[in-house]
């Protein structure tokens with residue numbers, strides 16, 4: 001299993017921590033030093049889970065950021081903890097769908113769904129060339145028992161629908 005240090009935390013998630021919590025490298029290290037005083041027995045991984053949860057709280061209602069955060073949590077769980085991150089993949093997909101459906105409400109075009117598969121996920125690749133109506137429950141179709149990976153980099157996209165002649169369909 002890969003080691004996880006405060007340097008890794010910054011390299012992997014610095015952008016998100018800057019956007020959501022206002023951290024730069026220096027303030028992150030100060031925050032971590034404070035945490036170590038209060039929680040001397042805790043690891044950097046414990047600290048990172050605390051940061052993920054703070055970022056989720058601070059970005060409540062921002063489905064795009066929440067989708068990225070849950071995706072990062074899935075990868076973190078798989079790579080640094082050697083455990084399945086599938087539940088976080090599901091939450092990430094759900095946040096993506098929520099974002100697509102909210103955007104759809106203000107769109108004049110007909111939006112449909114498409115899977116952008118992780119190249120190493122045969123299950124998601126089997127759905128690659130299909131389009132789905134926007135109300136399709138792609139969350140349970142994607143991150144289910146047919147996917148045998150601890151985490152996936154699959155994504156759900158919302159695309160404007162075209163008719164057989166290639167014209168964009170309006171609502």
Ligand SMILES: [Zn+2]
Pocket residue numbers: 118121122123124147148149151152154
């Ligand atoms: Zn998969």
